[in-house]
Amino acid sequence: MAMARIFPALTATRLHAATYLFGIALFSIAFLVFLNSTISFVVTDVIGRKHHVGSAVGTLGFADELLALIACPLWGLVSDRIGVRAVAVLGYVIVGISLVGLVQSNNVFPELLLGRLGFSLGGAACSTMVTAVLPAMVAKRSENNGTESEQEHGAAHGGLSGHADRLRDEERPSRHGSISHGPTPSVSSEITITPVRYKSLSRTRQTGEGASEPSRPNGSMASEGTSQLAGLVGMFTGVGALVALAVFLPLPAYFQSRDATPAHSVQYSFYIVAAIAFVVALGIFIGLRNLPGEDDKSFSALFRSSGSKLDTESNMSTSAPRPSYLQNLLSALKLGFTDKSIALAYIGGFVARASSVAISLFIPLFVNAYFVRSGLCSSNPSNLPDIKHECERAYKLAAALSGIAETAALVCAPIFGWLGGKVGKGRPEWPLLGASAVGVVGYIVFGFLRSPDAFHGQNDGGRWAMLAVVLIGVSQIGSIVCSLSLLGRSVNEGSDKKSGRNRSGTSATLRAQGASTTETEPLLSDQRASTQAAVEDRSQLKGSIAGVYSLAGGAGILLLTKAGGALFDSWTPGAPFFIMAIFNAILLLAVLLLSGGTALMRLRNRDDDVHTT
Structure with a gap:
């Protein structure tokens, strides 16, 4: 393929x-x-x-x-x-x-x-x-793939000469009339600068991105x-x-x-x-x-306090302080409060993992409790293996309902992936909004069921069981796919922005020095500033971010297992499903507050740009 x-x-x-x-x-x-x-x-x-x-x-x-x-x-x-x-x-x-x-x-x-x-x-x-x-x-791909390939080729064969070629390329306008690398214009281009170009370059500097408008x-x-x-x-x-x-x-x-x-x-x-x-x-x-x-990762780095990294501008290896494990963990946790996409991903992972417990554990227990109340089973086992042996009919129904939920999830997984790339210009938080809304409905319906038996034509609610488990399966896979997509996209976008800032700063420094200073001289003299810059590179934090994502999911499992189990016994068998409806409602509100507010601000800024133009 x-x-x-x-x-x-x-x-x-x-x-x-x-x-x-x-x-x-x-x-x-x-x-x-x-x-x-x-x-x-x-x-x-x-x-x-x-x-x-x-x-x-x-x-x-x-x-x-x-x-x-x-x-x-x-x-x-x-x-x-x-x-x-x-x-x-x-x-x-x-x-x-x-x-x-x-x-x-x-x-x-x-x-x-x-x-x-x-x-x-x-x-x-x-x-x-x-x-x-x-x-x-x-x-993300770079805008000038061909140019970068040629630079890599020159660097591989010419070392410093390849770097000098890159400097000349930066000061030469590209075929489209824009600067080929970095937002800082060359001396020759400043002579012909126009108000429109000045406004565009100012906006690029404010965003801190090295990519120009055509890279979107x-x-x-x-x-x-x-x-x-x-x-x-x-x-x-x-x-x-x-x-x-x-x-x-x-x-x-x-x-x-x-x-x-x-x-x-x-x-x-x-x-x-x-x-x-x-x-x-x-x-x-x-x-x-x-x-x-x-490339820069190995078992020898487990206890090493610094690491070497290839500078894409100078094509030379530089040594920088390596963030500690605690710094990486705190940075990944902090992103959950400072980056809306990662925050939504963490919440989505929490809901998705809790949903897996609702399907695999609490649906069988709910079914078994119904059979006990109806006198169709003589005992009330509290775990799946005992249900299988002591109440076979309940086990078969539970397996069928769980299988329907998982089948719905399997079918809808690529659909949510496609929606995440197409809806809202590749913003998977909007499909995540739909998944959470479906989850609220599905879990409330299942929690209020008088009978989960969807296969024997009861008139006391069994006909809704099939629909409820389908909605639950769709909600679960939507939370998984969209939260993974948000996490991956945010890591890549954060790394691209950082590398864009680094390229811009390095190019400006080298031009100011006439490209004659030692290229191995550190750009940041403060060691703590270097460490913080390394922490901000999300490509070097993807494991820590994934770990916190899994931690959030594990917390969802433990919370639903303990709280849902206790309320299942003391209140009603539908309690775990009502808890899951609350979890999905929290996710829905988070998407509305975080992404909805950002979308409104984006529209307002776009209107302001139109009026000023």
């Missing part, structure tokens, strides 16, 4: 894109679904525990989420030092080792718990890298590419869940049909899935080599 035709703004290679989608995105969810669906069989068949299985599984799941809440931001911080490729490879290797160790356990505590915590550690790395790799795949189409192209790729990521995570259900989960039954004992059947299945995890790690190691923006 020609990725370049689908994503004109794709900066990574087709191999990078294929590895990202078929490796990281697909299997990040597949292994998790497999383990969650089979961990009870490890407890009963491998370890031999027959009582309090639900309590053991629940404790393991809670410990898993608690560790992931801490591990996700830590992996993000580490990836900013050693690279997203290394963290993804480590994650899948840890997942493979943990799967093998899980079925070697002789007891639930501590052996099975340690295996589950190891899996959580590896899974946190994989899920965080789904977010962190996205900005490296799609970025490339920016919208990058936003569109980011949204479309995020849509495919959402679709491939759904495909990963299907792979787990259709390929991984039938493995124990297959081995039992070949006369293997139940314990050996589970063990053989885990060994095969672990081997697949190792193969995925190898594929990522090969397929994500030379990923854009990862």
Whole structure:
């Protein structure tokens, strides 16, 4: 498939894109679904525990989420030092080792718990890298691709002479009559400056961007590419869940049909899935080599206080103080309060991850509670494995409703990716507004259902169950795709603005010095200023931002699990769904307040420009 035709703004290679989608995105969810669906069989068949299985599984799941809440931001911080490729490879290797160790356990505590915590550690790395790799795949293209290619060629063959050629090119008008690099005009162009050109250049300086007005189409192209790729990521995570259900989960039954004992059947299945995890790690190691923006990252940078970086103007390596892990984390957190796109992405990630719990946990519990109230089940189990064994009809209905929600999400993932690139000139917050509104309606409808049985023609609300779960699935995938798109776009746009400022400042300094000073002389004498500039480069913060994004999602899971579970028992079975409606309403208001206010200001500034012109 020609990725370049689908994503004109794709900066990574087709191999990078294929590895990202078929490796990281697909299997990040597949292994998790497999383990969650089979961990009870490890407890009963491998370890031999027959009582309090639900309590053991629940404790393991809670410990898993608690560790992931801490591990996700830590992996993000580490990836900013050693690279997203290394963290993804480590994650899948840890997942493979943990799967093998899980079925070697002789007891639930501590052996099975340690295996589950190891899996959580590896899974946190994989899920965080789904977010962190996205900005490296799609970025804005430069306006003068051909000119830059020639400069790179000259720099590779001529060193300082290539740099001198670039200086001459900067002072020469381009074919379109505009300055080819940087907003600062050359001496010759200042002679012929006009009021219109002066106003244009002033506006460019005020925005702090090196790109001139004709570069905007490339920016919208990058936003569109980011949204479309995020849509495919959402679709491939759904495909990963299907792979787990259709390929991984039938493995124990297959081995039992070949006369293997139940314990050996589970063990053989885990060994095969672990081997697949190792193969995925190898594929990522090969397929994500030379990923854009990862050149200066290595294991040696884990504890290094400074790093070298190639200056795009001087073509020489410069050394700058490397931000500490705490600085990176604080910068990623601060962006949630200073950048509206990243703020919406964090809130969207919170809602999206909480939605996954509502679908996988609380829909089955809601269905089972209905069957108990109706006298169709004799007991009221509090977890999915017990529901499966003690009330098979409730389990089948819950599986059908959850499957409908996930199918709706799978179908709508690329649609939200397309909408994010097309609606509002590539601004995915507007589709996010629609997803949150759909979520409010879907969760309220489901919470008020008297009967969730959509397949037996009850007249007390069952006919609305199908519609409700479809809306819930659409809302979940919309939150995932649009928040990922917002995150990737904001990282790339922030990095482009910073590099534009750097190019402008460097060019002006060199022209003022006549290009005769030492090019290795630091432009910022203050070390703290250099460190702050490094922190502001979002391309070097994408792992930290992805970690905080995953942290927000983990917080959503824990909050809904504890608050929703308590209110489920003490108030009404619809309580978790009402909580999710509130979460989606908060997201909807955030989009209206942040993006709506910005849009109004943009329109007002545009009207002012028209009147002044």
